[in-house]
Amino acid sequence: MPDGFCTDCKAYTPIVFDHKAGDTICSECGLVLESRFIDETSEWRTFADESRNKDPNRVGAPSDPLLCGGGLGTLITKIGASCDSSFSSSRVIGQWQKVAQNPDASLINNFKRIGNMADTLGLMETIKNHAKELYKKVTDQNACRGRNLSPIMAACLYYACQEEGLPRTMKEIAMVTQGATKKDIYRAKRLVREKLEIGNKVIHARDLARRYCSNLGLNNLLTKAVLETVKKSEEFDIRRTSTSVLATIIYMITQLSDRKCSLRDIVLSAEVSESTIKGTFKDLHPYASRLIPKWYANEKDIRKLCFP
Numbered sequence: 620m621p622d623g624f625c626t627d628c629k630a631y632t633p634i635v636f637d638h639k640a641g642d643t644i645c646s647e648c649g650l651v652l653e654s655r656f657i658d659e660t661s662e663w664r665t666f667a668d669e670s671r672n673k674d675p676n677r678v679g680a681p682s683d684p685l686l687c688g689g690g691l692g693t694l695i696t697k698i699g700a701s702c703d704s705s706f707s708s709s710r711v712i713g714q715w716q717k718v719a720q721n722p723d724a725s726l727i728n729n730f731k732r733i734g735n736m737a738d739t740l741g742l743m744e745t746i747k748n749h750a751k752e753l754y755k756k757v758t759d760q761n762a763c764r765g766r767n768l769s770p771i772m773a774a775c776l777y778y779a780c781q782e783e784g785l786p787r788t789m790k791e792i793a794m795v796t797q798g799a800t801k802k803d804i805y806r807a808k809r810l811v812r813e814k815l816e817i818g819n820k821v822i823h824a825r826d827l828a829r830r831y832c833s834n835l836g837l838n839n840l841l842t843k844a845v846l847e848t849v850k851k852s853e854e855f856d857i858r859r860t861s862t863s864v865l866a867t868i869i870y871m872i873t874q875l876s877d878r879k880c881s882l883r884d885i886v887l888s889a890e891v892s893e894s895t896i897k898g899t900f901k902d903l904h905p906y907a908s909r910l911i912p913k914w915y916a917n918e919k920d921i922r923k924l925c926f927p
């Protein structure tokens with residue numbers, strides 16, 4: 620039995636659920652902790668003996684405030700055509716079903732696609748819901764008519780990540796988007812930004828640093844050194860992309876430690892080429908002694924840094 624806090628016993632005690640009365644009861648003193656308890660678990664009893672429907676669920680999907688009527692609809696099942704009258708009734712019901720068809724069917728399908736993209740990237744539920752909300756706002760302005768919807772959904776997911784403080788790069792978003800190129804997503808980003816008046820926030824290396832370090836399995840000390848070096852690099856005029864700078868800094872920091880990270884692992888994690896890291900290394904190396912924290916490495920070791 621699960622435990623719950625009893626106000627009379629003033630302690631956590633085993634609790635009993637009376638499903639018939641809908642009460643939650645303390646097993647020690649008998650106090651009703653909660654009345655009219657609502658069982659929110661799935662119902663797997665079947666009520667489909669007569670209709671021969673094998674689906675044991677008798678409830679639909681959860682309500683969604685972004686959908687018309689909360690996403691709640693009615694499905695009229697067809698009657699078996701055993702006689703002429705039943706065949707006629709089935710045809711009429713089928714016609715009514717088309718009339719009463721969910722007007723948000725297309726929107727629900729696109730919400731599922733956004734959810735699948737977010738799941739592939741391992742994003743939280745809040746980001747997923749935020750992306751759906753942005754997409755709904757764009758569609759409400761009739762901005763999607765005659766357009767490829769894939770890049771628009773990708774753009775909404777991109778901005779949702781930014782606004783929730785967990786940005787993803789365009790390359791990452793493009794990898795999980797089917798039927799759209801990176802150029803298409805850039806155009807869709809401009810459309811979404813104009814329609815929803817979203818600020819064009821630049822992704823800095825510091826926004827990605829913790830996630831990249833975590834993906835590479837770096838410990839807290841190495842991660843701290845990377846973060847401080849990335850922050851210091853923003854004071855210099857280094858004309859490279861944030862991912863290139865971050866990947867190169869991770870390479871430099873790990874080369875100065877006992878736990879060296881292979882260049883191949885960094886390339887795969889940051890999704891930048893080896894030649895890009897090499898070029899960025901040449902740009903960063905002259906400033907290395909001023910970028911890398913003194914508590915992490917001495918100047919003599921920093922000067923010995925070289926690219927393989």
